[in-house]
Amino acid sequence: MAAMTYLQAISDAMRQEMRQDERVLVMGEDIGVFGGAFKVTDGFLDEFGPSRVMDTPLAESGIIGSAIGAAVVGLRPIAEMQFADVITGGFDQHVSVAGKMYYRQGLPVNITVRLPSGGGFSGGPFHSSNPEAWFMHAPGLKVVAPSTAEDAKGLLIGAVRDHNPVVFLEHKHLYRRVKGDVPEGLYTTPFRARVAREGTDMTIVTYGAMVHTALEATEDLDGASVEVLDLRSLVPLDEEAILASVRKTSKVLVLDEANQTCAAGAQVAALIADRAFEDLDGPVRRVATPDVPIPFSPPLEQAVLPSVDRVKEAARELLEY
Amino acid sequence: MSSSNTETATVDIVMPQMGVSVSEGTIVGWRKQVGDWVEYEEPVCDISTDKIDTELPSPAAGRLAEIAVDVGTTVEVGTLLARIATDARPGEPHASEHDGEREPSAPPTSEAAAATGETPAPSTDAPAPEPGVAAPDGDEGRARRRYSPVVMRMAAEHDVDLAQIRGTGRGGRVRKQDVLAHLEHGAAAAPAAPDPPLHIESPYRPEPAPAPRAAPDAPAPGPAPQPEARVATPVPTGHGEPLSRMRKSIGEHMKRSLELAAHCTTMVECDMSAAERRRALIGTTALPIVARCVVDALREFPALNAWLEGDTFTQHDGVHLGIAVSLGEDGLIVPVVRDAQDLSDEGLGRRIRELAQRARGRALTPDDVRGGTFTITNPGQFGAVAATPIISQPQVAILDLEAVVKRAVVITDADGNDAIAIRPMTMLCMSWDHRAIDGAYAARFLTAVRRRVESV
Numbered sequence: 001m002a003a004m005t006y007l008q009a010i011s012d013a014m015r016q017e018m019r020q021d022e023r024v025l026v027m028g029e030d031i032g033v034f035g036g037a038f039k040v041t042d043g044f045l046d047e048f049g050p051s052r053v054m055d056t057p058l059a060e061s062g063i064i065g066s067a068i069g070a071a072v073v074g075l076r077p078i079a080e081m082q083f084a085d086v087i088t089g090g091f092d093q094h095v096s097v098a099g100k101m102y103y104r105q106g107l108p109v110n111i112t113v114r115l116p117s118g119g120g121f122s123g124g125p126f127h128s129s130n131p132e133a134w135f136m137h138a139p140g141l142k143v144v145a146p147s148t149a150e151d152a153k154g155l156l157i158g159a160v161r162d163h164n165p166v167v168f169l170e171h172k173h174l175y176r177r178v179k180g181d182v183p184e185g186l187y188t189t190p191f192r193a194r195v196a197r198e199g200t201d202m203t204i205v206t207y208g209a210m211v212h213t214a215l216e217a218t219e220d221l222d223g224a225s226v227e228v229l230d231l232r233s234l235v236p237l238d239e240e241a242i243l244a245s246v247r248k249t250s251k252v253l254v255l256d257e258a259n260q261t262c263a264a265g266a267q268v269a270a271l272i273a274d275r276a277f278e279d280l281d282g283p284v285r286r287v288a289t290p291d292v293p294i295p296f297s298p299p300l301e302q303a304v305l306p307s308v309d310r311v312k313e314a315a316r317e318l319l320e321y
Numbered sequence: 322m323s324s325s326n327t328e329t330a331t332v333d334i335v336m337p338q339m340g341v342s343v344s345e346g347t348i349v350g351w352r353k354q355v356g357d358w359v360e361y362e363e364p365v366c367d368i369s370t371d372k373i374d375t376e377l378p379s380p381a382a383g384r385l386a387e388i389a390v391d392v393g394t395t396v397e398v399g400t401l402l403a404r405i406a407t408d409a410r411p412g413e414p415h416a417s418e419h420d421g422e423r424e425p426s427a428p429p430t431s432e433a434a435a436a437t438g439e440t441p442a443p444s445t446d447a448p449a450p451e452p453g454v455a456a457p458d459g460d461e462g463r464a465r466r467r468y469s470p471v472v473m474r475m476a477a478e479h480d481v482d483l484a485q486i487r488g489t490g491r492g493g494r495v496r497k498q499d500v501l502a503h504l505e506h507g508a509a510a511a512p513a514a515p516d517p518p519l520h521i522e523s524p525y526r527p528e529p530a531p532a533p534r535a536a537p538d539a540p541a542p543g544p545a546p547q548p549e550a551r552v553a554t555p556v557p558t559g560h561g562e563p564l565s566r567m568r569k570s571i572g573e574h575m576k577r578s579l580e581l582a583a584h585c586t587t588m589v590e591c592d593m594s595a596a597e598r599r600r601a602l603i604g605t606t607a608l609p610i611v612a613r614c615v616v617d618a619l620r621e622f623p624a625l626n627a628w629l630e631g632d633t634f635t636q637h638d639g640v641h642l643g644i645a646v647s648l649g650e651d652g653l654i655v656p657v658v659r660d661a662q663d664l665s666d667e668g669l670g671r672r673i674r675e676l677a678q679r680a681r682g683r684a685l686t687p688d689d690v691r692g693g694t695f696t697i698t699n700p701g702q703f704g705a706v707a708a709t710p711i712i713s714q715p716q717v718a719i720l721d722l723e724a725v726v727k728r729a730v731v732i733t734d735a736d737g738n739d740a741i742a743i744r745p746m747t748m749l750c751m752s753w754d755h756r757a758i759d760g761a762y763a764a765r766f767l768t769a770v771r772r773r774v775e776s777v
Contacts, residue, residue: 201498250471250497281469281497321491 004182007175009149010114011040013156014078016186018048021076024160025052027063028080028114037082038116038175060090067111068098068165076110076160084117084169085129098165099140108163112156117145118171118209118257119305124296130208130258130289135167136235136267143234144191145169147211149180151232154189161188171209178212191233193241199227202319203245205268206255207231210306214255217311224319234264242268243276250281251318255306260288282321287314332381334403336396339370339687346370347395348402349566353385359405366402369566373687377402384409468495475500477681480649567652578714582629583755586709589767592775593725593745599777605670608644608699611722611749612658612673613666614773616640619695620662622766626694628715629757643693643713644673646680647700654680655713657693666777701725707748717757720770721750 004012018024025048026041032055035042045053056063060081067077081087087094090113098109119128135141142164146152152170159166196211201224204214211230218226229245231238246252252272254265269284287306295301336346349367353359364376365385383405390402468476468483472495476483479500486503488495564572596610603610619626619640627636642661647653656676658664664672679685696713699722710721728746733739749770753763 250469278470278474281471321494321496 001181001183003179004149004153005176006146006149006152006170006178007038007040009153009182010156010170011042012182013153013160014041015044015047017157017160018044018052020186021160022052023074023076024078025054025070025075026078026080027054027056027067029056029058029063029082031055031080036080038172040080040114060086060088061093062090064090064093064098064111064113067113068093068101068109071110071165072101072107076112078112078114078160080114081116083123083127083129084115084131085126087113087115087131091134094165094167095135095138095141099138101140102164103140109165110160110163111165112159112162112168113165114156114168114170116172116175117169118173119294119301120173120209122296122298122301123172123294125293128294128301130169130256130263132167132169132234133258133263133266136264137262140165141235142166142191143169144232145171145208145234146189146232147171147174147178147196147208147230149178149182151189151194151230153182154187155191155232157186158188158191162191169208173209174212189232191236191238193229193231193233193238195241195245196228196230197226199225200249201225202251202253202315203227203229203249204253204255204311204315205229205231205242205245205265207234207264208257210255210257213306213308213311217308218315221312221315221319224315226315226319231264231268237264237267237271239271239275242271243279246272246276247279250279251321252280252284253311253314253318254284254286255311256286256288257306258289259291260286261291263288282318285314285318287311330408331386331404331406332383333401334365334377334380334405336368336398336400336402337377338398339373339375345395345397348390348392349374350392351388352376355385355388357385358409359383359385370687373685373690374567374683379405381405381407383407466493466495469497471497472500473682475504477649479504480647482650565651567648571652574714575711578711581714582712582717584709584712584752585755585760585763586750586752587760587763587767588707588748588750589764589771591747591749591771592730593747594775595777596774597725597745599666603667603670605667607725608697608722609666609670609673610777611770611774612642612644612661612669612697613664614770614777615695615697615720616642616661616669617773618766618769621769622762624758624762625718625753625766627717627757628694629717629754630715634757637694639694641692641694642669643690643696643716644676645696645698646677648681654685654690655693655696656680656685656689657691659692696720697722699723701747707750709750710752712752712754718751718753718763721752723748723750 014024014026018026026044028036030037031041032045032050032053035044041053056066063079063081067079070077081090094113098111101107101109115131117130117132132143132145135143142159142162144155144159144166146155156168159168197215204218204226206214206228207230211228214228218224218228227245227249229241254268256263256265258264260266265286265288269286272280272284287310289304289306292304295304339346346368347370349369351366353365359365359379359382361380361382362378365379366377368375368377385403386406387404388402389404390396390400396402466483466488472483475481475497481500481503483495486495486499487493488499490496490499593607596607599610600607623636626640627634639659640661642658643655644658645653645655656679658669658672658676661669676685676689679689693713694716696716696719698710698719700708701722701724704724706723706726708721708723710719712719725745725747727743729741730744730746731739732742732744749767751763751767
């Protein structure tokens with residue numbers, strides 16, 4: 001075990017996997033000489049050389065398209081989008097080509113696309129988004145979103161080894177804020193939910209950075225025992241873990257940092273309505289970002305992103321219901 | 322809006338036709354009094370037919386002008402029960418009131434008072450109509466509280482009367498925690514498993530230590546450990562209550578069956594290992610799996626899928642399977658799965674679940690409980706290991722599923738070696754009518770069921 005930041009854990013996952021599997025390569029904008037916009041691949045070029053650490057032109061469609069081609073001939077590319085937002089430029093390659101290749105032609109597309117996502121640091125409308133729901137809606141893609149350093153490493157190694165295209169959402173706000181013990185060596189984290197904290201009175205279902213918001217908001221909430229379920233994987237969605245928690249607590253708050261409409265939490269809420277109706281003791285409540293671009297202005301950004309106070313208020317209301 | 326006494330628009334409320342086989346119904350209670358405002362589709366009274374209780378929604382909005390049938394009276398379908406004055410408005414005096422006997426609580430117009438020659442006495446009997454408010458939660462108060470799905474389910478599973486529970490949620494809402502607290506206080510409630518009617522845990526509990534008082538050399542005859550208590554209360558105390566209609570109805574039916582049929586009970590022990598595996602696979606309880614095996618066996622032994630009415634013995638083509646559903650202290654009801662032979666075990670599971678839910682929600686129609694040709698009852702969840710059920714007339718047999726208990730049994734392997742194994746076992750107990758069949762037939766049927774259950 002070594003204490004690592006979330007960012008170091010991501011670096012460590014890639015470095016170790018590249019050391020043991022020469023099919024693994026990384027590609028993206030400024031990831032080589034510069035070491036990446038967030039320095040995730042700092043030192044990679046020196047260790048692995050330019051054939052496995054490729055600086056690409058500023059063209060996301062080209063990055064993902066090249067990664068797909070490399071995967072089809074047997075390599076295991078990890079493509080970095082500089083910000084999750086810019087994946088819109090590679091959307092067609094990702095959703096239409098990578099997502100459907102196996103269905104159409106029987107060719108597995110073993111690519112991992114890393115998306116530095118999320119807001120909370122005044123990144124403004126082009127550098128703060130949480131686009132996971134787009135990919136949840138596209139058949140053929142897996143979508144994972146770690147909240148801890150340990151899971152970041154394990155899920156990333158799992159994503160690289162998975163034969164499907166995997167969207168890996170790494171939350172920028174967690175990069176250097178979250179630190180934890182990370183097992184040494186190579187391990188994979190299953191694409192399943194984890195109980196971040198056990199509780200009996202209510203469940204908050206969430207993932208990514210919001211896991212920490214949920215934990216903080218309910219750490220001492222008038223003595224209530226609040227369970228926090230960290231989904232970790234959005235596709236596949238761990239339905240049984242969600243339903244088991246609902247059966248236990250009967251009250252659910254679903255928390256998303258993404259824009260509210262059709263977010264991952266909407267799918268969770270629909271699942272609960274469909275399959276846990278008879279276990280509910282109150283309405284399924286949601287807290288998410290309203291359907292607006294993320295503002296640059298710090299006070300405005302704080303106003304739209306789900307805050308500890310907003311979660312507290314919603315949790316209290318539901319507990320009292 | 323005319324104040325004329327005679328030219329008023331009224332809509333009749335009649336005893337409805339509830340299901341094809343119903344010809345009459347009984348008024349259980351009126352929810353509205355003459356003079357009360359009634360919304361469209363708001364329940365005006367509760368009616369009952371045989372085992373089914375239901376509420377009767379108003380066919381129109383208006384003021385209840387007349388009640389024609391008293392509580393407790395049984396009338397034929399189509400009989401006038403009440404009239405609704407549709408020209409009235411909420412909050413207005415009751416325009417169509419045409420005699421002074423039943424005074425609406427709102428003060429009558431001066432003409433009306435003059436016409437009857439009575440002074441408007443202060444109202445004592447009728448509650449003031451609510452002025453213009455549709456208030457679905459108004460005067461009914463507790464009776465109309467809404468409950469969350471989990472609260473309803475827990476109440477059904479544990480036979481809890483929710484009206485007895487004080488809610489601590491918003492606006493007095495009964496929360497899951499309130500039901501849990503209630504169950505904990507009423508420690509008598511069985512620690513029943515959430516859903517499965519058949520369970521695998523042993524129902525046996527350690528014997529309580531024998532009371533040390535009951536010493537054999539005690540001079541007092543009889544088990545009277547507290548003689549002073551006997552002196553203090555020579556007569557047991559308590560308070561009497563009339564039996565509910567459902568209890569009376571069940572009692573009459575059971576007594577009649579015991580008088581009519583020549584009851585015998587045959588029991589066969591059955592290994593539930595395969596059924597438990599199948600049940601885990603399809604995600605149901607064991608009941609539908611056993612039910613499916615029963616349906617198959619009934620095709621082989623059609624004399625048990627039959628009615629005996631007087632001298633007429635009818636063997637049925639289809640299997641219409643009655644499934645006993647407990648309604649807690651209220652009693653039980655037996656909804657019927659029609660044409661059970663057309664359903665798989667999974668399909669049966671779904672039908673049974675749906676019928677049970679409707680039964681507990683008191684939403685069955687009279688047709689749902691008629692026409693059964695064979696009945697299964699499964700109180701196994703409560704831990705008993707054998708019972709002698711009473712046949713539901715005019716059927717000729719009823720199968721009782723009891724607790725599944727792990728037991729040491731002797732099994733024989735393919736090479737003929739005997740061994741002792743731990744197996745989930747249950748008792749298939751069937752009461753049958755000796756007027757219709759004989760014991761050998763019953764035993765052959767039960768072993769046929771067992772053979773199927775053990776190899777699902």
